[in-house]
Amino acid sequence: MSELVIIAVGGPSSSGKSTCANALHCLFAKSILVHLDDFYFPDSEIPVDNKLKVQNWDCPEAIDFDKFYRYLENLKLGGPLEYDAPSLEIDPDLKLTTDEISSLKQKCASIMPHKTLVFIDGFMLFHDQKLISLYDKKLFFHASFETLKQRRESRQGYNTAEGFWVDPPHYFEQIVWPEYVKTHSYLFENGDVNSSLNENAAKLGIQGVRNDEGTTLQDLVEMALEKLRD
Template sequence: MRVITIGISGPSCSGKTTITRILQQLVKKTIVIYQDDFFKPDTDIPVDPETQLSNWDCPEALDFERLIQTIQYVQQHHVLPTDYHSNEVNNTHDGSDLVTPQQISEWKKKIHQNNNAGNVDDDTLWLIVDGFMLISDPQLYGLFDYRVFVTASYTTLKKRREDRQGYHTLEGYWVDPPGYFDAIVWPEFLRAHQHVPGPHHQQQQEKQNLDDDHDVILIDTDILSIPEAAETVISALWS
């Protein structure tokens, strides 16, 4: 069986899980791995020295080694490890249910019509990895056949994050304290993604671009609606 691995990355609340769950509906065989399932135990999450808040958005909060091993296991064995249990599937704050069945049907038809490369068949497993810190890690980056970066402006991301109620964690449930986006989420995201272009750079005087990396599909959800964002990814995967 052939395995095609897609990394769908981007800041919190950018829309990556919406894209992930739309793609799940379009192909026959999929496995989804959520990076949010690879946070360390709650008691091991680093504490920000300035605010004394738990820092869930830094690389040190994640178990990258276990995530990489899980991806490689699926690539080799075509199933998830028996010890992988997802909490993220219980987080339903995505917009995939806003896409109509008619639109899903049209996309399926388009995929089959454009299947010149043989990317849709019974012997293809689509492994989708959804996470906020995938293309900033070199070892992870190299595991993907396709890379999608979903982003938006500071204003949009802040509003979406603050409108959410909370997140399931390894040992409980996390709700952002007041000011958490500006104190932790936003600066950590910028620190890890200085090399990636997009509207998240609008507040900065200087912008560092991804070095002409055409392997990354950039999705700006300030500009694109959910169907338009999905259409862009679909067109890139099945061009």
């Protein structure tokens, strides 16, 4: 097997990371795509917010990080690419034209051509430096509060290990956003997640990809490719 390169494609819910990770996986023939969501604990084990009395799917404790870490560690040691978890993610349609795909594939051809790329898609990839140390490349997708909220609230719901989850009213501002701030503010200037990434992110090799309204999937993929080329 060729050398593996583990690429973290992280960021908050609705930042475009999953769509871009899926596109990158489709564009790079020698690649696999791993979803952090496939490492959620069963529905019955998801923590309940003490104040709001609703399940909190957006905190680190909702994910079986011991299992996720073991999977990544085994990958680094030459273990199998497959993992023991049925995927909860339904790949979205690749929103690129034939011409865009052709153009992007040409750009991909010169990026790590003799390596197998492992794209890791997840909302909680950069909260723990023990995990961060296992990634070879780190892309952090982010956007403003307003943009993320609008995108999240336009979704119908999410597949889970035991069923289907639909956000209750105000879930984004009461659960999703506060958890994102709590776990990722250390990577931003003055702790403001609406701002730019700071020196902490730079020292950890985390590169930002800003995805505000008006950014196309082609724009996102091209930004990601530039970061991977560095």
